[in-house]
Amino acid sequence: MEKMHSIWVTAIFISMIATVVAVSPIPTAGPYRSPELFDRNFYAGWRPDYTWLEDDGRTINIKLDNESGSGFQSKNTYLYGYVSMSIKLVPGNSAGIVVAYYMSSPRTDKIFVWDEIDFEFLGNVTGQPWILQTNLFANGIGGREEMLYLWFDPTANHHTYSILWNSRQIVWYVDDKPIRVYRNTCRTRARFPGWRAMNVYSSIWNADNWATRGGQDKTDWTYAPFVASYTNFSVYACNWEQPGPPPTCFSKSTRYWWDRPNRWTLNRSERSDYTYIRQQYMVYDYCKDVTRYPVSMPECSDRPW
Ligand SMILES: *[C@@H]1O[C@H](CO)[C@@H](O)[C@H](O)[C@H]1NC(C)=O
Ligand SMILES: *[C@@H]1O[C@H](CO)[C@@H](O)[C@H](O)[C@H]1NC(C)=O
Ligand SMILES: *[C@@H]1O[C@H](CO)[C@@H](O)[C@H](O)[C@H]1NC(C)=O
Ligand SMILES: *[C@@H]1O[C@H](CO)[C@@H](O)[C@H](O)[C@H]1NC(C)=O
Secondary structure (H helix, E strand, O other), X not given: OHHHHHHHHHHHHHHHHHXXXXXXXXXXXXXXXXXXXXXXXXXEEEOHXXXXXXXXXXXXXXXXXXXXXXXXXXXXXXXXXXXXXXXXXXXXXXXXXXEXXXXXXXXXXXXXXXXXXXXXXXXOOOOOOOEEEEEEEEOOEOOOOEEEEOOOOOOOOOEEEEEEEOOOEEEXXXXXXXXXXEEOOOOOHHHOOOOOOEEEEEXXXXXXOOOOHHHOOOOXXXXXXXXXXXXXXXXXXXXXXXXXXXXXXXXXXXXXXXHOHHHOOOOHHHHHHHXXXXXXXXXXXXXXXXXXXXXXXXXXXXXXX
C-alpha cells in the first residue's frame, strides 16, 4: 500500500509537470453533458433483477424487500468532479431503511484503506421526517457524520443531490444549496481525499439496527417492496482508470470547471444558504459531539471558507 501510494504521488507529480509544459490533453472520456441516459455512465451492479429502468432510459428504480436490497454504480472511476442526481425516496413507512448515494474508492483484499464521500437517507415511520446523513472517509477514517432534516418532503418529488469534489474542497449540495463543506487545508495529505480515484454508487438496504431513532423503529416488511427512484444523472469528472497514471485534468482549462478558482470556496449566496440551512435544520454534528470525541477531529477547527 505504501509503495503504491508513493508511485501515485510520483505519477501525480510528473503529470503536473507535464501539464504545465504540454497543452492540456483531453481525457479519454468525460466531461459529460447533463442530464444523461442512465446507461451512459452507470450499471446495476447489485441485484440487477431488483432494479428497473423507465422507458425514458433516464430514470432507474431500485428496491428492497425481505430478501435483498439493490444498487447501481458508475462504469468509470474518477479523480475530482461534479456528480449530480435527482432522487425520490420511499413514501409511507420507511423506518429502518437507508438509501445511499456516495463516491468511494475501490476496496479489495489488497486495498483496505479507502476514501469515501456519503449521502445517506435514513427512513422513518409514516409522517415522520427522513434524515439526511452525510459522512466522509479519508484514508480509511470515517466517523464524520452530520445529520439534518430536509426542508421539503423528499418522498413527494425528485430532488437533486450533488457532490462537488475538487482539489480544494468537497461540497454536498441539496437542490443546489450547499449543506456541508469539507476543505483541503493542506495541513495533512491523509485528511483530504485526493489521491485515490472513486466510483459513484447508489443503493437501498435494511439498516434497522441503527437507522431510525437509533434502531428503535424496525423495518416493517408488510410494506415491502420499498422503492427509490433516481433520475437526471450527470457526471462531469476526470476518468482515472487505475492502476494507470492519474489524469491530467488539473490544468487551467475552463473545460475542468469543477476545479476552477470560483469553485474553490463557496460564493456569497452559497455562504448565506449554507449558514441558514445549518442553523435551521441540523440535527447532529460530529464536531459538536464531545461525548464521542473528547478531542475533536482536526478539521473541526477549519472554517468552511
Ligand atoms: C419474504 O416475504 C415473502 C412475502 O411476504 C415471504 O413469502 C417469504 O417467505 C419471505 N422471505 C424471507 C426470507 O423471510
Ligand atoms: C424519525 O422521527 C422521529 C420522531 O419525530 C425523529 O426523532 C427522528 O429524528 C426521525 N428520523 C430518524 C431517521 O430517526
Ligand atoms: C431534470 O432536469 C431537467 C433539466 O435540468 C429539469 O427541467 C427537470 O425538472 C429535472 N427533473 C427532475 C425530476 O428533477
Ligand atoms: C454561486 O455559485 C453557484 C454555483 O456555482 C452559481 O450557480 C451562482 O450563480 C453563484 N452566485 C454568484 C452570486 O456568483
